[in-house]
Amino acid sequence: MSTTGPMPAEWAGQVILIGxxxxxxxxxxxxxxxxRWGAEVVxxxxxxxxxxxxxxxxxxxxxxxxxxxxxxxxxxxxxxDFSVLEWLGHARRAASEILARGxxxxxxxxxxxxxxxxxxxxSSPLPDHASEEWWAEVRGRGLEExxxxxxxxDPEAGRWIDLANARRVERALEQVTxxxxxxxxxxxxxxRRELWPQRLPLLVFDRESESLRQRQRRRLEAMLAxxxxxxxxxxxxxxxxxxxxxxxxxxxxxxxxxxxxxxxxGAWAEKIAVRTWRxxxxxxxxxxxxxxxxxMEPWKLREIPRWEAWFE
Numbered sequence: 001m002s003t004t005g006p007m008p009a010e011w012a013g014q015v016i017l018i019g020x021x022x023x024x025x026x027x028x029x030x031x032x033x034x035x036r037w038g039a040e041v042v043x044x045x046x047x048x049x050x051x052x053x054x055x056x057x058x059x060x061x062x063x064x065x066x067x068x069x070x071x072x073x074x075x076x077x078x079x080x081d082f083s084v085l086e087w088l089g090h091a092r093r094a095a096s097e098i099l100a101r102g103x104x105x106x107x108x109x110x111x112x113x114x115x116x117x118x119x120x121x122x123s124s125p126l127p128d129h130a131s132e133e134w135w136a137e138v139r140g141r142g143l144e145e146x147x148x149x150x151x152x153x154d155p156e157a158g159r160w161i162d163l164a165n166a167r168r169v170e171r172a173l174e175q176v177t178x179x180x181x182x183x184x185x186x187x188x189x190x191x192r193r194e195l196w197p198q199r200l201p202l203l204v205f206d207r208e209s210e211s212l213r214q215r216q217r218r219r220l221e222a223m224l225a226x227x228x229x230x231x232x233x234x235x236x237x238x239x240x241x242x243x244x245x246x247x248x249x250x251x252x253x254x255x256x257x258x259x260x261x262x263x264x265x266g267a268w269a270e271k272i273a274v275r276t277w278r279x280x281x282x283x284x285x286x287x288x289x290x291x292x293x294x295x296m297e298p299w300k301l302r303e304i305p306r307w308e309a310w311f312e
Contacts, residue, residue, distance in 0.1 A: 005121040007092075012199040013311050014099055017115050018108040019044070019287055020205030020298070021280035022250065023216035027064065029205060029298035030108045034068040037106075037307040040098045042091050043072035044109030044118065047249040049087060050078040052235055055228040056251045058219070071098075072109075078246040079239065081167070088117045104307065112286035115202070119291070120195040130174045138170055146173055154182040162282070167245045196292055201310040204293035206284065216276050220251075220269065229264060232256055250276055 007015065018033070020026050034041055047057045051074045060070050071094035076082050091114070095105045107118050138146060143166045150157050150173045157176070160183040161168045172183055179186065207215070232240070232255040240247065240256070247253050251272040258264035287293055294310075304310070 006195070007119055007121070007197050007200060009197065011095070011099065011105075012197060015095065015105045015107065015200060016307070016310055017044075017119065017200065017202040017293075018106055018205070019112060019115050019202065019283075019291075019293065020110060021212065021283040022058075022110050022276060023219050023280065024205045024207055024212060025215065025298040026108060026110070026205055027058070027060070029301045030106060031064060031068050033301055034106055036305070037104055039104035039106045039307075040069045041071070042094050042098075042105060042107045042118075043070055044087075044091070044107055044111050044114035045072070046082075046084075046087070046111040046114060047246065048073045048109075049075040049082050050080075050246045050249075051076065052078045052231075052238070052240075053246055053249055053252065055223050055226050055231050056255075057249060058223075078235065079244060081245045084113055084117050085122060087114055088122060091118055110283055112283060112290060116291055119197055119200055119202075130178055134174075134177070135170075138173060143169060146170060149173055150176065153177065154184075157183050160184065162279075165248050166243075167248060199311050202287075202291050202293035203310070204287045204295045205298040206295050207297060212280060213277055216280065217273055220273055220276065223251075224269065229255055229259075233259060250279055 016037075016039075018026065018030055030041060033039065043060075045057065047053055048059050049072065050057075053059075059073055064070075072087065072091055075087075075090060091107065095107070095118075098105050107115060109115065141149075143164075146166070146169050147163050150169055153173070153176045157163070157172055161172050163169060175186060176182060206212075228251070232252060235252075236256060236259065240252075242253075242256075247256070254268050254272050254275070255264065258266060258268040
């Protein structure tokens, strides 16, 4: 089984991808789908891989895990970096084991790059890695210096990545440096429709914008009530902070900064709400332009009673 190439052809008809913006209501619909279709879930979420980041990443609860097995959560300590390549290896192995047991596979989450990597692989669009010396130089600089270096090479890079995310800026700088091509050119190569495996459906959950924003705000209130701030306080005691990939998780860096400044709650909850909405808009754009998905409201899933309907 290839780790970086397209999904194995023999998996066609047994795997379905489900994506959607944060807060849209994926969890319950995915659980319902998995139970109806005799499937287990491989989670495609770049922050649920980190141990300790639980409430703010909306990890499956123990009750939800008892309903349907999930794979791809709590893979590494929050102090570690974790790449899409590492996730892809884990996800492909988990899917292979699920299928060997006679179950179907739902690969589901909000990280579009993970979902697309599962489908089409990574070997073609991504470059060879830069040298260790190059990485030492980049990581020895600050975020602003790396942004400036990236924009000198690719003035439109801000269209494709979040320039406030230090890890993504570094990775983008590596891609542009090694390939000599802009992020737009690299993404155009990766968006070729012929790369998508036959009979691999992608279902994208969505809601009307104002409804989605209100759901996100209610979810934020519920997370704070469930002890999200206390979770971040515990992580701080264990060394969590800037410079870690896990620090980029939605809401975590805002709560961390507020605690450092002794300014919680202040205006920080509103900052989290705004950042969440902006992130959701980027997720929607990704799903519209990067992958051939079928869009629907999550609560209408019950209108699709048979797994086979998605493979016609």
